[in-house]
Amino acid sequence: MSSSGNNLMRWFRGADGSQAKPQEGAKGAPRTRRTCIGLGEFMRNLSGSGEQKLCVLDLGPTSPTNITLLTELGVRIFNEDVLSESRDSSYAVVQEDGSTQIDPERFFAENMDYPAGQFDAVLFWDIADYLPETLVKPLVERLQTMLKPKGHLLAFFHTKDAGAESLYSRHHIVQKDTLELEPIQGFKLQRIFNNRHIENLFKDFASRKFFLGRDNIREVLMVR
Amino acid sequence: MWKPRPEDIKPMSTNPSQPGQPAQPVPPPVVAATPSIPVPPKETPKASDPHRADVGHIGKSVQIKGELTGSEDLYLDGSIEGTVDLRDHSLIIGPNGKIKAAISARDLVVHGRVEGNITATGRVELRKSCTLIGDVSTQRIVIEDGAFFKGAIDIKENTQNVETRKPLVSVASAGMSSGSGSGSSSGVSYSASSDSQGSFLDGK
Numbered sequence: 001m002s003s004s005g006n007n008l009m010r011w012f013r014g015a016d017g018s019q020a021k022p023q024e025g026a027k028g029a030p031r032t033r034r035t036c037i038g039l040g041e042f043m044r045n046l047s048g049s050g051e052q053k054l055c056v057l058d059l060g061p062t063s064p065t066n067i068t069l070l071t072e073l074g075v076r077i078f079n080e081d082v083l084s085e086s087r088d089s090s091y092a093v094v095q096e097d098g099s100t101q102i103d104p105e106r107f108f109a110e111n112m113d114y115p116a117g118q119f120d121a122v123l124f125w126d127i128a129d130y131l132p133e134t135l136v137k138p139l140v141e142r143l144q145t146m147l148k149p150k151g152h153l154l155a156f157f158h159t160k161d162a163g164a165e166s167l168y169s170r171h172h173i174v175q176k177d178t179l180e181l182e183p184i185q186g187f188k189l190q191r192i193f194n195n196r197h198i199e200n201l202f203k204d205f206a207s208r209k210f211f212l213g214r215d216n217i218r219e220v221l222m223v224r
Numbered sequence: 225m226w227k228p229r230p231e232d233i234k235p236m237s238t239n240p241s242q243p244g245q246p247a248q249p250v251p252p253p254v255v256a257a258t259p260s261i262p263v264p265p266k267e268t269p270k271a272s273d274p275h276r277a278d279v280g281h282i283g284k285s286v287q288i289k290g291e292l293t294g295s296e297d298l299y300l301d302g303s304i305e306g307t308v309d310l311r312d313h314s315l316i317i318g319p320n321g322k323i324k325a326a327i328s329a330r331d332l333v334v335h336g337r338v339e340g341n342i343t344a345t346g347r348v349e350l351r352k353s354c355t356l357i358g359d360v361s362t363q364r365i366v367i368e369d370g371a372f373f374k375g376a377i378d379i380k381e382n383t384q385n386v387e388t389r390k391p392l393v394s395v396a397s398a399g400m401s402s403g404s405g406s407g408s409s410s411g412v413s414y415s416a417s418s419d420s421q422g423s424f425l426d427g428k
Binding site: 055062064067071074076077078079080081 | 365367368369371372373374375376377378379
């Protein structure tokens with residue numbers, strides 16, 4: 001990643017680089033709806049799979065709505081809340097300067113343990129913007145191997161206009177092209193990717209399709 | 225398996241949100257003095273009532289290592305490591321339940337923590353206080369908003385009832401906002417209130 005990208009990451013990361021404990025559920029937080037072209041295309045690919053039972057990995061917090069909708073389509077759904085898991089202090093190692101960071105080897109020894117080519121599609125959401133830096137690249141590399149050829153991955157990225165206080169959200173698929181976003185307190189935006197960063201991060205994918213929303217969110221549909 | 229003695233069986237609260245709470249003494253039923261006073265009809269006990277006489281009960285202080293099998297419904301609030309096999313019966317895992325086991329049952333309600341794969345021929349309910357780490361294979365699943373789940377969900381078609389298929393999945397989400405609070409689509413129903421969670425016997 002370029003030095004300007006690193007500077008941006010440092011700026012958003014704050015002084016100690018740590019994240020506050022998430023407040024699950026953020027009771028009473030208003031949900032907002034957004035229409036997603038990328039999601040619509042993602043779902044069309046799932047629907048057009050015929051008789052074959054597809055495997056979809058949802059990397060967000062458990063969403064009953066998503067499980068309902070996807071199982072209705074005859075999909076086998078896998079759920080793994082990577083971002084919440086990354087807060088487990090047992091994965092952290094102390095650096096020479098006294099700071100701590102997540103050890104990817106420890107983390108992936110207990111998480112994201114799936115065989116190669118397991119999934120037809122991955123809902124990556126916007127976790128790349130919030131994950132500890134040490135996990136982002138290894139996670140994307142793992143996902144690339146876990147996806148079947150021509151498998152799809154849907155990711156969201158904030159633009160620089162979104163602001164450092166952009167809340168992490170739980171994504172509920174309420175319709176095939178509509179999401180309901182439920183803000184979750186306690187996660188801090190760690191970085192902002194520009195388009196070139198995204199292309200570099202997902203460089204091993206066959207194609208990347210960008211959709212820019214009015215709410216400063218870029219949807220990117222990757223095909224392995 | 226421990227079974228309640230007849231003298232222990234008393235009317236108890238059926239509040240599903242606090243199934244592990246001790247029984248509150250209930251005043252004896254008032255005998256109607258005159259025939260004009262309507263006598264409330266006897267409630268049919270539901271399978272989800274953990275204090276039902278024919279439901280086995282394992283308390284929160286009990287720890288089991290090994291294989292647990294049974295031919296009756298079971299309320300389990302203790303700790304188990306091994307396997308749990310109730311084939312054609314219902315299992316309720318209470319809020320204090322800590323299970324590290326593969327579970328096989330007809331219907332399953334999880335309030336506590338489960339690490340292991342679940343196979344159910346009927347329905348699985350993951351309540352908001354539950355943590356489930358493992359794969360689920362079932363015909364129907366109900367997940368309350370707030371439940372933590374890590375694993376895979378595989379919905380099995382009931383080959384006997386393909387013609388008259390019931391909703392495969394229903395969702396209860398207490399915190400849903402307007403517009404997503406309730407609704408239905410083909411083969412799926414969901415409701416906004418956790419109160420709408422039925423017992424094992426509902427919807428069958």
